[in-house]
Amino acid sequence: MxxxxxxxxxxxxxxxxxxxxxxxxxxxxxxxxxxxxxxxxxxxxxxxxxxxxxxxxxxxxxxRKNYRAELKFGIKTDTGDDSGTIIASSEVRVVTEAEIQETLQKFIGEQKQIPPMYSAIKKDGQKLYQLARQGIEVEREARSITIDALELLHKTGTSLILDIVCSKGTYVRTLLEDIAAELGMCGTMSFLLRKQVGDxxxxxxxxxxxxxxxxxxxxxxxxAAVQDLQELVLTDKQALRITQGVKTTVRGISNGTYRLKTITGDFLGIGSAESELVKAEKILKQFQADAEMI
Known part of the structure; x- marks a missing residue:
């Protein structure tokens, strides 16, 4: 397969x-x-x-995710982007670059964010966007997110272009609306390009x-999905035991999560170590023992 x-x-x-x-x-x-x-x-x-x-x-x-986004001032939509129906509007006030930079700094770091109604999150078995299309709005629980970087690339009298580095679960549409509100205006996302997901x-x-x-x-x-994890090269006997679900001693190993590899370089999956004991977490390939090991 x-x-x-x-x-x-x-x-x-x-x-x-x-x-x-x-x-x-x-x-x-x-x-x-x-x-x-x-x-x-x-x-x-x-x-x-x-x-x-x-x-x-x-x-x-x-x-981590990296986005390039455009924030358009003056309108707010039901979807959080310019494909939606306008639900609020404001005058577009003149803001200096210094004021923008000061505002962006307020959004750096860990924070809580309420997911938008137009999202794939489920509530009682139904996706929020399905409810939103029926005109139904439900209470959503705020989620923890982290904004690592907010870089201003370009500004006009009516818009900003930003590069954003953030954690999983971040809704850029909502972030842009909140930035606009902090600047005293309505705002909506008019462009989004995702430049990076992990590796x-x-x-x-x-x-x-x-x-x-x-x-x-x-x-x-x-x-390729787990290149940031430490690599652990196993002996044949260790590989056989761990891929069979047996906790196995590996002397001198630090606690943590590892990419499990054979001596010949085959990727077996993910394992975790605690107190020099390694156990399987996600095994993609069973190690095949030769006759001498059985």
Missing amino acids: TSGILNVLKPCGMTSHDVVGFLRRTLQTKKIGHGGTLDPDAAGVLPVFIGTATRLLEYAVEG FYLSEAKTLEEIAAAPYAYLLPAE
Whole structure:
């Protein structure tokens, strides 16, 4: 069965689910998932996991994200972007670059954010955007997010272009609305490009047309999703025991999470170590013992 990761350049106008459907047909396999939803009007990096690599999806979702976004002043919409219906408006006041920079600094660091109604979060089994389309608004619990960086790239009299580095779960639309409100105006997102998800970058992403022309040429190994984890090279006996679910002693190892590799370089999956005992967390490949080890 095909297994690996595709770093897809999602185009505007497609949902993340549309991309997965396209790749299911192209690769003729059903076991596919994506690492972090992108709005239909947004473009950029969408890591897509195929086959056994889907077991590592959670590690892609955990990775830091980098966006380029445009904030348009003067209007607020029900969706948080300029595809929605205008629900509020304000005059566009003149703001200096110093005032903008001071405002952006207020949003750096850990904070709470209330997810927008137009999101894929579920409430009592229904996605919020499905409720929103019915005109229903429900109470949402604030979530912890972290904004690592907010860089002003360009300003006009009516808009800002920003680069944003943030944690998982951050809704850029909501962040931009909050920045506009802090500046005393309504605001909405008019452009969004995702430049990075964890170890997947825009410069290396491939279009659906490129992938369709050579479906397997751009397939990355599953290990690409966890390059930031420490590598642990196991002996054959350790590899056999751990991939069979047996906690195994590895002398001198520090507590933490590791990429498990064989002496010959095969990637087996993810393990964790505590008090010099290593146990399997996500095994993608069982180690095959030779006759002498059995």
